[in-house]
Amino acid sequence: MTTTQPAEILLVEDNPDDAELTLNAFQRSVLKNQIHHVKDGVEALEFIFATGKYASRAADAPPRVILLDLKLPKITGLEVLRRIRADERTKLLPVVVLTSSREERDVIESYKLGVNSYIVKPVDFAKFTESITKLGEYWLFLNEVPFVT
Amino acid sequence: VDFFPFSDLSIHRKLIRISQISSAVALLLSCSVFVSYDWFTSRHSLAQSLLVNGDIVGYNSTSALIFNDASSATETLKAFQSRINIISAAILNAKGQLFASYQRSDQTHPIVLPSDFPYHDKKYQFSNGFLFIYDPILSEGTVIGYVYIQSDLQTIHSRLERYLVIALGILLISFMGAALITAPLAQRISRLEEALQESEERLRLMIESVTDYAVYMLSPTGHIASWNKGAERLKGYNVDEVLGHHFSKFYSSEDQVNKKPEKELEIASTQGRVEEEGWRIRKDGSRFWANTIITPIRDKNGRLRGFSKVTRDMTERKQAEENSRLLTENLLKQTEQLKIANKELESFSYSVSHDLRAPLRAIDGFSKRIIEEYASKMDDEGRRLLNVITRNTRQMNELIEGLLSFSRLARQEPNLKPLDMSRIVRSIIDDLLASEPGRILDLTLKPLAFGNGDPLLIKQVWVNLLSNAFKFTRHTAKPSIEVGSFAKEGEIVYYVKDNGAGFDMAYADKLFGIFQRLHSTNEFEGTGIGLANIHRIIARHHGRVWAEGKINGGATFYFSLPKGENE
Numbered sequence: 077m078t079t080t081q082p083a084e085i086l087l088v089e090d091n092p093d094d095a096e097l098t099l100n101a102f103q104r105s106v107l108k109n110q111i112h113h114v115k116d117g118v119e120a121l122e123f124i125f126a127t128g129k130y131a132s133r134a135a136d137a138p139p140r141v142i143l144l145d146l147k148l149p150k151i152t153g154l155e156v157l158r159r160i161r162a163d164e165r166t167k168l169l170p171v172v173v174l175t176s177s178r179e180e181r182d183v184i185e186s187y188k189l190g191v192n193s194y195i196v197k198p199v200d201f202a203k204f205t206e207s208i209t210k211l212g213e214y215w216l217f218l219n220e221v222p223f224v225t
Numbered sequence: 226v227d228f229f230p231f232s233d234l235s236i237h238r239k240l241i242r243i244s245q246i247s248s249a250v251a252l253l254l255s256c257s258v259f260v261s262y263d264w265f266t267s268r269h270s271l272a273q274s275l276l277v278n279g280d281i282v283g284y285n286s287t288s289a290l291i292f293n294d295a296s297s298a299t300e301t302l303k304a305f306q307s308r309i310n311i312i313s314a315a316i317l318n319a320k321g322q323l324f325a326s327y328q329r330s331d332q333t334h335p336i337v338l339p340s341d342f343p344y345h346d347k348k349y350q351f352s353n354g355f356l357f358i359y360d361p362i363l364s365e366g367t368v369i370g371y372v373y374i375q376s377d378l379q380t381i382h383s384r385l386e387r388y389l390v391i392a393l394g395i396l397l398i399s400f401m402g403a404a405l406i407t408a409p410l411a412q413r414i415s416r417l418e419e420a421l422q423e424s425e426e427r428l429r430l431m432i433e434s435v436t437d438y439a440v441y442m443l444s445p446t447g448h449i450a451s452w453n454k455g456a457e458r459l460k461g462y463n464v465d466e467v468l469g470h471h472f473s474k475f476y477s478s479e480d481q482v483n484k485k486p487e488k489e490l491e492i493a494s495t496q497g498r499v500e501e502e503g504w505r506i507r508k509d510g511s512r513f514w515a516n517t518i519i520t521p522i523r524d525k526n527g528r529l530r531g532f533s534k535v536t537r538d539m540t541e542r543k544q545a546e547e548n549s550r551l552l553t554e555n556l557l558k559q560t561e562q563l564k565i566a567n568k569e570l571e572s573f574s575y576s577v578s579h580d581l582r583a584p585l586r587a588i589d590g591f592s593k594r595i596i597e598e599y600a601s602k603m604d605d606e607g608r609r610l611l612n613v614i615t616r617n618t619r620q621m622n623e624l625i626e627g628l629l630s631f632s633r634l635a636r637q638e639p640n641l642k643p644l645d646m647s648r649i650v651r652s653i654i655d656d657l658l659a660s661e662p663g664r665i666l667d668l669t670l671k672p673l674a675f676g677n678g679d680p681l682l683i684k685q686v687w688v689n690l691l692s693n694a695f696k697f698t699r700h701t702a703k704p705s706i707e708v709g710s711f712a713k714e715g716e717i718v719y720y721v722k723d724n725g726a727g728f729d730m731a732y733a734d735k736l737f738g739i740f741q742r743l744h745s746t747n748e749f750e751g752t753g754i755g756l757a758n759i760h761r762i763i764a765r766h767h768g769r770v771w772a773e774g775k776i777n778g779g780a781t782f783y784f785s786l787p788k789g790e791n792e
Contacts, residue, residue, distance in 0.1 A: 093587035100594070147580075176582045178629070199586045199622040201593035201615075 085111040085212065086139040088120040088156065089174075090148050094197070098143070098174075101208035110216075112139070117151025120144070121159060124166060138169055141215040144191075146175045146182055154185055161190045168222055170215055236418045241411060244403045249396055256392040260385060267381050271310075272349045272356060278308065279348075279360030279372040286316050287362060290324065290370045298325030310376050312355070316362075317371040324370060338373065354378060439536040442522075445529045447472050447490050459538055461508030472534065475505045477512070493519040494529055502539065514543035567636075574632035581625055589618040620752075624740070627754030631739060634761045639679035641766075643789070646673035646687075646719065650708055653687050657695050666698070667705035674710045674717045676786040682762045689755040690721040690782050696749055697725035697780065716768065716785040724779035728772075736772055759784065 085102075089095040095113050102111050114120045122128035124138065142160070146153035153173065160166045172193040173186045186194050195211060198204045282301055289297040298316045305311045305327050313336050315326040326336050339357060349358045358374035432440045432453050439456035441449060448471050452464045460467075460475060467474075473486035480486065480503070493499040498520050505515040516537045522530045592614045600608060650670060658664060676683070691706075698704035707722040728736065728743045735741045737760035742753040756770075763770045763784045774780035 091583050091587075093591070094583060097586065097590040100590075176580075176586070180633075197582075197586060199582055199589055200619065201586070201590040204586065204590060 084137070084139040085216070086120065086123060086142045087111055087113045088117070088142065088144045088148065088153065089113065090115050090145060094145075097201070097204060098208055101205040102212060104205060105209040105212060115149075117148045117153065117156045120148075120156050121151065124160060124169075125163070138166060140221065141170045141172060143172050143174045143211070146173060146177055146186070154182075154189060157186065157189045157191060170219065170221060172211065172215065174211075236414055238411075240414060241404065241407050244407055245400055248399045248403055252392060252396050252399060256388065260388050260392075263388070264381065264385060267384060268351065268356070268378070271376070271378070271381065272358070275308075275311070275356065275358050275374050275376055276348060276360055278305070279358050279374055282314070282316075283360055283362035283370075283372040286325070286372070287364050287369065290316065290318065290362065291364065295325045299327070301325075302327035305374070308376075310379050311374055312377055313375045315373040317373055319369055321371065336375075351378075437537070439534075441534055443472055443490070443519075443532040443534055445531055447486060447532070450531060456536070459507075459513070459536060460505075466508075477504060477506055489517075489519055490532060493532060494521045497521065502543075505536070513538050514540045570632060571636065574629055577625060577628060582622065585618050585621055585625070589615055589622075592618070623752050624754075627740075627752045627758075631754055631758055631761065634682070634758060634765070637679075637682070637765075639682055639762075639765050641677045642680055643675050644678050644680060644683055646676055646683075646710065649684055650687055650691070653684070653691050657691060661695065664695070665704070666695075667703065669705070669707040669709075671707070671709035673708070673719065674712065676710075676717050676719070677789045678766055678786055679762075682765070686759045686762050686784060689759050690784075693755060693782070694721050694723040694725065696751070697727075697744075698723050699725075699749075701725050712788075713785065716787050718783055718785045720781055720783045722779065722781040727776050727778045727780045728774040729776050730774060733772060733774070737770060756782075 087095060087098060089098065092115075095115075099111060099113065112123065114123055118128075120142075123130045123133070124142070126133045144153045144156060148156070153175070157171055157173070160169055160171060167190075170192045171190075172195060173182075173191050174195050174197060175182065176197050178196045183194050193211075193215075195207060198207055282304060285301045285304075286298045289295070289301065302314050302316065302325055305314045309329070311327075311329065313326065313328045313332060315336055315338075316324045317338075318324045321338075323336070323338070328336065339352065348360055349356060351357075354377070356374075356376045356378060358372065358376070360372040360374070361368045362370045362372060435453055435455045436458050437455055439459040440453045441456050442451040444450050448469055449467045452462075452467055456467075457463055471486075473481050476486050485503075489499050489501060498518065500516070500518045502514065502516050504512045505517075506512055516539045518535045520533050522533055524530050592611050595603075596608065596611050596615075603611075647670070650673060654668065654670070658666075691708075694706045698706065701724055703724075705724050708720070709722075710717055710719045712718075726744065726749070732743055736743070737756045738753075739757040740753040741757070742751065744751075759782075760770050763786075767787050768785045770782070770784045772780060772782045
């Protein structure tokens with residue numbers, strides 16, 4: 077995969093305000109129109125594995141990075157992460173936990189399940205925007221991922 | 226119970242009496258056998274010798290009888306004079322009629338022949354203390370007459386008398402001999418006996434006087450055979466009320482139905498001992514928790530003679546155990562509740578961490594977007610109001626952060642290490658000075674004693690105390706801060722002293738409460754979490770915190786850490 081192809085970021089976030097702020101932050105940066113937002117764990121898994129309402133989506137075009145909130149309705153963020161890592165097709169997919177929780181056990185559990193990064197959302201809007209921008213730049217431009225068929 | 230005839234005698238007397246009796250019996254028995262044998266043989270030999278005499282006299286009298294010469298026969302009979310035991314003698318003709326007679330000189334009455342004469346089957350007979358001889362006189366195979374002799378048994382009697390005297394003599398000598406031989410033995414025995422009696426008495430008195438233990442004896446069937454003061458005190462029965470009763474009366478009716486007392490005796494006699502604890506019943510019906518030990522008593526041959534039983538009242542211990550059990554149970558219950566409360570606190574802090582900050586972020590984020598994207602459409606007042614909102618969201622975020630750090634401390638177990646406090650303090654002061662370039666301070670850093678603590682947590686304490694000192698001396702003309710330590714019994718006390726804003730001692734107890742502030746945010750920034758955290762950290766180290774201060778007169782904050790084992 078090369079950077080010339082349309083990159084996709086999957087944002088898994090149940091809080092619409094947080095989602096709007098995140099999307100807004102992306103829009104302020106260079107990463108416009110490359111982001112897809114889902115509102116719970118079920119929808120996230122459907123998108124990732126191209127099932128349910130995302131059945132028509134090409135399963136061979138996975139997002140380049142997933143921004144995952146932990147506290148989600150239906151299926152929790154940690155469970156989503158576990159299923160991503162358990163599947164041969166997605167186990168190498170970069171996943172970044174983006175959450176309000178700085179609880180030690182959440183951090184430890186996420187890393188145990190093989191998360192690539194753990195980011196606590198700052199409350200301060202300026203810092204928040206900065207974090208999101210840096211995050212996007214790092215995972216889409218700086219980071220190299222293995223070629224996945 | 227003794228079936229011995231002299232049970233009331235002392236042992237050594239018994240011994241002498243027994244030896245005397247046994248030797249007497251032996252002697253008498255042998256004497257009587259001997260005497261009766263001798264009596265029988267001497268009677269027989271007397272009869273035989275008289276018969277021989279009779280034969281001779283009869284032979285010599287044959288011609289006298291044939292020729293009817295009575296005087297010649299009388300003359301022949303006089304030969305009996307030499308035998309003084311012959312009282313009378315006679316020659317009878319063939320018809321048994323008196324022909325000639327002889328009488329001892331002391332005899333006055335004429336001869337009277339016994340009525341049962343003549344005998345047909347025997348030649349002599351003992352009768353009425355006399356020996357009668359009836360010896361036929363033969364001439365050419367024909368009985369021509371009889372020799373009659375009456376003899377007394379004087380010789381046999383005097384012989385028997387002599388025997389008796391000798392036997393008595395021997396008996397006497399043997400008695401004396403026995404006494405002589407047993408005397409030293411008896412003395413020994415009597416000494417032993419006295420000692421035995423004494424020790425037995427001592428033991429008895431001792432057992433008697435024991436009042437804390439019921440000590441008593443049981444028969445092999447479990448009937449009470451002795452009773453001491455302790456038993457009386459413990460069970461409430463006196464001796465007369467229980468002696469001979471079965472010991473199961475001290476057990477509850479349930480135990481009695483289950484044959485527990487009998488089973489205990491069974492176990493004791495097969496295993497050599499049984500120790501048991503359980504409820505027992507007093508005379509008045511009240512119960513007590515007893516510890517009992519039953520030991521079988523056996524004689525030399527292993528025959529069961531009874532049981533000794535020692536009972537102790539353990540009611541107090543039992544109650545203490547029961548109380549401590551209840552206490553432990555309550556404690557465990559409370560601990561469980563505390564754990565649940567802690568869990569709840571944990572999930573509370575988790576939700577604070579996650580859920581309270583999300584809306585805050587939205588308030589801040591959208592306010593900022595208004596400021597940035599709609600600033601031109603607002604006047605100064607509108608912008609000021611929005612800034613108030615964002616300033617408060619920041620403040621609230623700090624409060625949440627403080628709350629989180631405080632609750633996190635509650636769960637963290639300190640990892641104790643020896644700490645170089647001087648080094649820690651110096652590095653913190655360096656950082657603080659670097660963050661406020663141009664601050665002029667009079668700093669006194671005294672050498673600090675090492676302390677045992679969690680490096681991160683104790684560093685947090687110093688950071689909070691020192692930054693407080695920096696903060697509250699900001700408006701002071703000649704700010705000075707002093708850091709030091711001193712040893713106190715069992716602990717090391719560290720302090721940070723400043724000459725800053727100080728505080729009113731009336732509120733000293735509020736200082737370390739969570740979110741407690743004695744100054745307004747306008748005067749000095751802060752959330753009021755710092756001292757609460759210090760309090761919590763030091764409490765987790767089993768130390769103390771306190772403070773002294775005066776309004777505008779500075780403040781001194783102290784914390785102590787327990788001394789380690791090798792300090």
